[in-house]
Amino acid sequence: MNLKSIIRRKNKGCTIVRGNEFEENILNRNFKADNINEKWVTDVTYLKYGENEEHKAYLSAVKDLYNGEIISWVVSKTNDNPLVMKTIKATIEA
Template sequence: MLKKVRGDRKEAKLSQIRFKDKYVAIQELHQNEGLSVSLLCEIAGIARSAYYKWLNRTPSSRELLNEEIIKEMKILHEKVDGIFGYRQMTLHMNRKFEEELNHKRIYRLMKMAGLRSVIRVKKKQYKRSTPQHVAENILDREFTAEKPNEKWVTDVTEFKYGQSKKAYLSAIRDLYDGSIVSYVLGHSNNNQLVFKTLDQAIVL
């Protein structure tokens, strides 16, 4: 029985480590963007109970230090207009905290916090093309409606979670009262996602 309890605790601890990036992403999106925890857990493929268990845990001294490092890195990143890569950031963090922080640790924390050197960002070259079809500007910036279902607008929002995964939320909003007529969550941003959202709205 004792072995089983120890085994369960070990498995729970490994699970927290394995899904840490997802937990952090859910926490930041919920706090900064106001997105639903249930929705984010569904996208990340984890149970809400597991997320809340991680959220209510007692942070280790290393985790607390990581939070302080990320906080200082964000301040410095903004101060230098994002020109520091992880090597320069490591030098400054070592001076700031007066200890030898590994550059791999700083690189991982920068990635977790979404901090990237602007020098390393290369813009993709796109060839200009003539659109095959240009929709008529029916709204003409008149974003109000006198009755329900008179004017609908749609948009697709991209969410990043985990190491490099993406999810897309397609929604249709009624300009009469701002209510969401329908929404569909998918892992590909394509016409099928938008058509599915429209089909759902028409059925409703």
């Protein structure tokens, strides 16, 4: 069938942590919620697009852990703090 797989190398991560401004880990890996809007999580991922996938767009989303619903999302050409803050603001206003 002429199938070929692409073997990707292990990602060493891309987050650079500096300073000492960290928030307490209040979820402590407990990702189950008993009520709607009790626990939200957020993440940013990138999407490649264009003829040769030469462009990237960044998707920032907020998910409710109660039912897995995406409450809000924002797409941007840049992965930065304003993207995340815009997503959080949209979530609160929803």
